Amino acid sequence: MSKIVDKVLDQHHREEERKVYSSREGPPESNVMKRKKKYDSKLEVVKAITDIMLSGDVVGDSEHAKEETSKQRLLSSYFAFLFYKVVLLNMYLMFGLFRYFQYQYNKMKLRILSLIYNPTSTPQLIRQDVLKLNKIPKRIAAILEMKSVGDIGGGLEGLLNDASEVICWTVSAGIKHLMLYDFDGVLKDNVDNLILEINEHMKLYYGPANVPNYSVHIPHLNKTYYSSEEIKNDEDAKKSIVISVSLLSNRDGRETIVDLTRTMSELCASKEMKLSDITMKLIDTELTHLVGHEPDLLLYFGPSLDLQGFPPWHIRLTEFYWETDNDQVSYLVFIRGLQKYSNCKINVGK
């Protein structure tokens, strides 16, 4: 049934260059926490909290208040409403204070942990950390995001740097498959730069003489790139590949599933395929061809879990790991994710 895959891929090749999405609505908490650059000083944190409270008040006044008052025009119920509103505001204030201290505590914890887990580009240290674990995942995925150009580690450079760091850690940990997801597909668009950057990092980790072989695959376009030109035609060298990286974006999520549906309906309409041929197994194999295998562990390097449209079919039993209030692509998230994974047991259905 690779006919279906071919057809979908053909469609992908023909479609126009997609524009980069600028804004995306994430879950509320991570939306706010990512904007925190503005609220750096304590005064501004307090200001932000009051802002949130005030805006909450305005919302309440415009929508809910009208509804409520039109329903029950009694004066007493209006006072009750005001009373509840005030209590709610106080609750938010207390929550804000609590959240502020929690934030500071988490930051402190992360700082100490990053002292403990500091590999300084040494594969041996990473190896040592990983050898202590009783199982490691076969495939891992990581969600990366491009920070704004003004930030430290922001812009395209920062993203490429983060991606290559994660790749180097994965190689050192001895994991063979890595999926890198970024919402806009920036990594896909800059594959050539990415490969240069990976080479630089590999040299730093393993020395210029023994850069390991790797491949970078873009499932959406079905293209594969290799660390050097020679491997492309050399079958033996392909076996020595230590890591295969695949680059995903939002395009591989819901849209690919709908593409698949569309293609199958066309095939069914032209009688090349029967309706009864569509089974769960078929769809699973097709999506595995189109996107990749399901990862065992998904790492997110943001402040609170935000899946950002990661392909839905592929997170069935995936373990998620993120550090609350962390905003850097740091080794401690990576190694602690592996530690968490090694301790969890998966029993499907039982």
Next chain:
Amino acid sequence: MIYEILHKLLLEYLFLPFNHLLNTVTELYVHYRNTIVSWLLQYRLIGWILTRFRSLFISVIKVGYVPQHISFIMDGNRRYAKSFDLPVKKGHEAGGLNLLSLVYSCKQMGVKCVSAYAFSIENFNRSPEEVNTLTTLFAEKLDDFAARAVDYTDPLYGTRLKIVGDFSYLSSDMVERIRRVEALTQNGDDFILYICYPYTSRNDIYHSIFNTVDKKINNINTKQSTDNSTIHIKDFSNSMYFDSFSDKCDLLVRTSGHNRLSDYMLWQTHESSTIEFTDSLWPDFSFFSLYWMIIRWSFF
């Protein structure tokens, strides 16, 4: 060398004693909490105060924002039963009761839709006795619930109950029973409760694909519409089990400490919903923990 020393120093001398202390305290708390709570609850006054508090809290959150669609993965019933040396059935019963009380609170708060993962298709791999117990328990609860949803003196009055999932795994007797209950409650329109029984999210997506293709072919065969209309994500979402709530789930709660979705709500949560993982077992997951999550959700 320095790295090693630092590692040892920090882990063994700083974190471990602290962690140990923390663990002992939480263990003590968990051990005695139930005794303390049940001792307190035997006084009617305290029960009354608690219910008053509950309704006060509900009225307070009502004036703010609440999520439209809350979803629960009810995990940990069996472990709960084991921790009290009770048969597994009791654990599931406790879980069912807890779900009902939370659903009631959600309804009061103004949440439009609650969905719960009652039984996964994979759960058929469990021992036949347990599957049997679960099925009978489910059937009992179903009738119970329907009776409550049409009784206007009951707090759950006006709830529309929908059972979603792959019915091909169920006996025809059961399916008929489900249809009857759904028909009974179909007039409630201010609040919908989806119970996922036997459900997995991949199965949901698969069904949606299948039905969309099926519909398309039928359209072509009967020449009702021109074939130019392409399939869009929005239509695709709407053809899933949760009707208009299929697109997004605002808040997903998973109990008992696993950080994964276990084939539930993949399509609904992978974009912009808040997923909360908590360590407490499902029957222990109380109103106040849920309330805390909702405050957190609406704060941001």
